[in-house]
Amino acid sequence: MTAIDLGLPTIAGLAGVPTVSDSDVPQKAKDFKSDQEVRWCPGCGDYAVLAAMQGFLPELGLRRENIVFVSGIGCSSRFPYYMNTYGMHSIHGRAPAIATGLSVARPDLSVWVITGDGDALSIGGNHLMHALRRNVNLKILLFNNRIYGLTKGQYSPTSEVGKVTKSTPMGSLDHPFNPVSLALGAEATFVARALDSDRKQLTEVLRAAAQHRGTALVEIYQNCPIFNDGAFDVLKEPGERERRIIPLRSGEPIRFGAEGEYGVVRDPATGSLQVRKVAEVGEDALVTHDAALDDPSYAFALSRLGGQDLEHTVTGVFRAVSRTSYDDLARSQVQQAHEDRGADLAALLRGRDTWTVS
Amino acid sequence: MTQDVGLDPAASPARPTEVRRLDRVVIRFAGDSGDGMQLTGDRFTSEAAAFGNDLATLPNFPAEIRAPQGTLPGVSSFQLHFADYDILTPGDRPDVLVAMNPAALKSNLGDLPQGGTLIVNTDEFTRRNLTKVGYDRNPLEDDSLSAYTVHKVPMASLTLGAVSETGLSKKDAERAKNMFALGLLSWMYHRPTEGTEGFLREKFARKPEIAEANVLAFRAGWNYGETTESFAVTYEVAPAELPTGTYRQITGNTALAYGLVAAGQQAKLPVFLGSYPITPASDVLHELARHKNFGVTTFQAEDEIAGIGAALGASFGGALGVTTTSGPGVALKSETIGLAVMTEMPLVVCDIQRGGPSTGLPTKTEQADLLQAMFGRNGEAPVPIVAPCSPADCFDAALEAARIALTYRTPVFLLSDGYIANGSEPWLIPDVEQLPDLTVEFATEPNAPDGSGEFWPYLRDQETLARPWAVPGTPGLEHRVGGLEKADGKGNISYDPDNHDRMVRLRQAKIDGIAVPDVVVDDPTADAEVLALGWGSTFGPIGAACRRVRRLGMKIAQAHVRHLNPLPANLGEVLGRYRRVVVPEMNLGQFAWLLRARYLVDVVSHTKVAGLPFKAEELQGVFTEIIKGAAA
Numbered sequence: 001m002t003a004i005d006l007g008l009p010t011i012a013g014l015a016g017v018p019t020v021s022d023s024d025v026p027q028k029a030k031d032f033k034s035d036q037e038v039r040w041c042p043g044c045g046d047y048a049v050l051a052a053m054q055g056f057l058p059e060l061g062l063r064r065e066n067i068v069f070v071s072g073i074g075c076s077s078r079f080p081y082y083m084n085t086y087g088m089h090s091i092h093g094r095a096p097a098i099a100t101g102l103s104v105a106r107p108d109l110s111v112w113v114i115t116g117d118g119d120a121l122s123i124g125g126n127h128l129m130h131a132l133r134r135n136v137n138l139k140i141l142l143f144n145n146r147i148y149g150l151t152k153g154q155y156s157p158t159s160e161v162g163k164v165t166k167s168t169p170m171g172s173l174d175h176p177f178n179p180v181s182l183a184l185g186a187e188a189t190f191v192a193r194a195l196d197s198d199r200k201q202l203t204e205v206l207r208a209a210a211q212h213r214g215t216a217l218v219e220i221y222q223n224c225p226i227f228n229d230g231a232f233d234v235l236k237e238p239g240e241r242e243r244r245i246i247p248l249r250s251g252e253p254i255r256f257g258a259e260g261e262y263g264v265v266r267d268p269a270t271g272s273l274q275v276r277k278v279a280e281v282g283e284d285a286l287v288t289h290d291a292a293l294d295d296p297s298y299a300f301a302l303s304r305l306g307g308q309d310l311e312h313t314v315t316g317v318f319r320a321v322s323r324t325s326y327d328d329l330a331r332s333q334v335q336q337a338h339e340d341r342g343a344d345l346a347a348l349l350r351g352r353d354t355w356t357v358s
Numbered sequence: 359m360t361q362d363v364g365l366d367p368a369a370s371p372a373r374p375t376e377v378r379r380l381d382r383v384v385i386r387f388a389g390d391s392g393d394g395m396q397l398t399g400d401r402f403t404s405e406a407a408a409f410g411n412d413l414a415t416l417p418n419f420p421a422e423i424r425a426p427q428g429t430l431p432g433v434s435s436f437q438l439h440f441a442d443y444d445i446l447t448p449g450d451r452p453d454v455l456v457a458m459n460p461a462a463l464k465s466n467l468g469d470l471p472q473g474g475t476l477i478v479n480t481d482e483f484t485r486r487n488l489t490k491v492g493y494d495r496n497p498l499e500d501d502s503l504s505a506y507t508v509h510k511v512p513m514a515s516l517t518l519g520a521v522s523e524t525g526l527s528k529k530d531a532e533r534a535k536n537m538f539a540l541g542l543l544s545w546m547y548h549r550p551t552e553g554t555e556g557f558l559r560e561k562f563a564r565k566p567e568i569a570e571a572n573v574l575a576f577r578a579g580w581n582y583g584e585t586t587e588s589f590a591v592t593y594e595v596a597p598a599e600l601p602t603g604t605y606r607q608i609t610g611n612t613a614l615a616y617g618l619v620a621a622g623q624q625a626k627l628p629v630f631l632g633s634y635p636i637t638p639a640s641d642v643l644h645e646l647a648r649h650k651n652f653g654v655t656t657f658q659a660e661d662e663i664a665g666i667g668a669a670l671g672a673s674f675g676g677a678l679g680v681t682t683t684s685g686p687g688v689a690l691k692s693e694t695i696g697l698a699v700m701t702e703m704p705l706v707v708c709d710i711q712r713g714g715p716s717t718g719l720p721t722k723t724e725q726a727d728l729l730q731a732m733f734g735r736n737g738e739a740p741v742p743i744v745a746p747c748s749p750a751d752c753f754d755a756a757l758e759a760a761r762i763a764l765t766y767r768t769p770v771f772l773l774s775d776g777y778i779a780n781g782s783e784p785w786l787i788p789d790v791e792q793l794p795d796l797t798v799e800f801a802t803e804p805n806a807p808d809g810s811g812e813f814w815p816y817l818r819d820q821e822t823l824a825r826p827w828a829v830p831g832t833p834g835l836e837h838r839v840g841g842l843e844k845a846d847g848k849g850n851i852s853y854d855p856d857n858h859d860r861m862v863r864l865r866q867a868k869i870d871g872i873a874v875p876d877v878v879v880d881d882p883t884a885d886a887e888v889l890a891l892g893w894g895s896t897f898g899p900i901g902a903a904c905r906r907v908r909r910l911g912m913k914i915a916q917a918h919v920r921h922l923n924p925l926p927a928n929l930g931e932v933l934g935r936y937r938r939v940v941v942p943e944m945n946l947g948q949f950a951w952l953l954r955a956r957y958l959v960d961v962v963s964h965t966k967v968a969g970l971p972f973k974a975e976e977l978q979g980v981f982t983e984i985i986k987g988a989a990a
Contacts, residue, residue, distance in 0.1 A: 036850060065834070089839070089840025091693050091696075094663060094694065097632075097668050098668065098670055098671035100668045100671060101630060101657065103671075109675070129660075334653060337649075338651045343653065345790050350787055353553065355605050
């Protein structure tokens, strides 16, 4: 079998998706709120993400009817019902597949996938992986609360080892996924992480994701107050959060801590990244973050700085590189074929070898 | 004894051979799965088609790409029936068997009637190959084949000699021996040859020496017949008197793909195929992938579920979503079909049935997915079912499935099977001007009956009960669909008990109310007491058996059901007209089960699940017994 150069220039950002014009009434957050009562549990982190989304979309400036939310099954997957856009609440794990078909069929839409750790990484792991590999123009928001909420409290594929739940009274046995590492392993072109409680960073990440052409995966640490309350509290407590969270800003040295006393350096022997005290290694040794590096191993190394114990957690945009999206390529083949050959149905049906009975 | 002759026609002047006219011939090419029997059969089919015969074909091959060479499981065959009148099946038994090796002989000889013609490639009848398939002695050298007219031809060595000038290796040169066989058969049956030579030169355009070798082998086979005394008789089968018009040869899978392309054109919608490779459906994916110029997108998904998921997503976006698969794939797609039922969106699900359960018999035919298509989902999830009855009919069935999907906003099953998918027949090419108009209207305006200016996505059309299709990008119609139960009309999530009861009944009523044509009964004497009733690919064998029964002076009516859900409105009345109704099926009686449940009619179920279509002879016997029983 031969491989050929597909030869399509990269198309930027949100090209092709209609925007509101100056003559339109300016959009507000409430324009994106549907008339449905939001039914998440009190204190659920999903509220914060919903608010961030509704708050940031007016600024994005896309026409509301050209935005679609597709979700799977789980608490967070109710999200589309609360957005006054087009939406589909589909079936467990399949949202990336459904959204892929929609994205390929419609270049004029901004398509968002809302999923959770169980939906995306357990039952839908295959679709997630392949959407990332193909680089379909989708924005995937993975709400990670490290638990199954809608089924009332079983461990999930991101739960820490030894987690005691209804289905694992003696402690869970399986090693968890790091969703960012997984996405980078699949060579995702855009990978980011944010906390539900950090509205500012969440909004920044959502904005960058929206403008990325291709699959954007955003992992959002989200608290489940009922079945896994406080799972990310150590990342929110003053005194702890500064020591644990490693925020990424492209073009800047990776440095954190209350006084900026920690930084990330590269181990010259292994090439891996490490957290060290700046005072010990010197400012010049700090790694400057570059999300645009083509080689995903750097971003992967960043993702390994945080473990299941949350001793450190890297947030922000790990990777944002340009690779032609699958749907752009798929449409260009259809367009090219049409330009080259037209669409003569009678000729197709006739074929080459015919005979006539008279 | 084998002939040792030169291949140059000039060396031994052609002898006049007797020419006999036949009305029909069945030829079976059988060889190792690496011997190119399918290609050989395809080419002979094209020659017969170009000549104007009616024809029907039955490819039969193992699931393994290359089973161990020379073994019984590795045998691949292609049966072709061609005639000077309209025929319905590929034939029960071959008149001529071409056996390329001992395994092919052993596994196919049982089907050759006494007096049949056997053409054998003697070069493969070595001690080793004979032992491999359990022959203690060479059947070509004892009297075990005395009941047949045997032609022993060293095809491999004759091919080697014929192509020596190309300088190909022995291995490559020998591979052309199937074309030698084709040349010989083409001579025997006075077939045109230009088409095959042109085909070979085009197929191997990038390897001219291979093309040359195949053409030389093909000519050598022809010349062998012409110059040896081995073949005293050649045969002519005149063109068939079919309805006037322009014809081409077509397989079921190609016709199905064309039907889907045509559906998109007639609906003025892009077609989106989400599919995962599976035997025997992959050829539909392959064919559609070649026709992107018609606005067809083909998406080879990561699995069956993603294939149908992407198709449904495309439908949500306003495309004609299609997925193609076989039984095991349907099992995986079931949940998404349920979602399409719930969200009431158009979707065509093509199930090219094969032997089951589980992986079953991937390359063999069966009709055992009927009840899976009918009921294989959680909850009350009715889905319309359309079943084509022949290879060419797959084109019309695809258009009909698309019509129902688009009109009623529902997933629709198209139940083909391996027999008609891979089999071929002449197709009276339709006039595109006469194809049905499938144009759809998307919703563009708010529709709330209360004048609120809202859009109610589940407000139904009074006639079809279909809900509006409002595609993303339409301002003012933003709405959410999903798998949770929806409130009648407004479409918001509803857990209301009465609403659920109403919605379940509405979804059922929508499918039950689909307009489908009445079933047509073929009853030449109008007073038959027995009805043979079938569905899907059994049309040919049932029809051929009915003809035989009638030729014997007995009466039988035939009807064939194309719409299995909903069933034709007149079916109950038709069933009531006959003393006995016999239903042959390639399953354990699934349609019979539906008929009994629906109409309380005790139909006679005749079933076979051998991976092969019914033989007309077998059904003739069944029908005859039932007719005698009904009369008694």
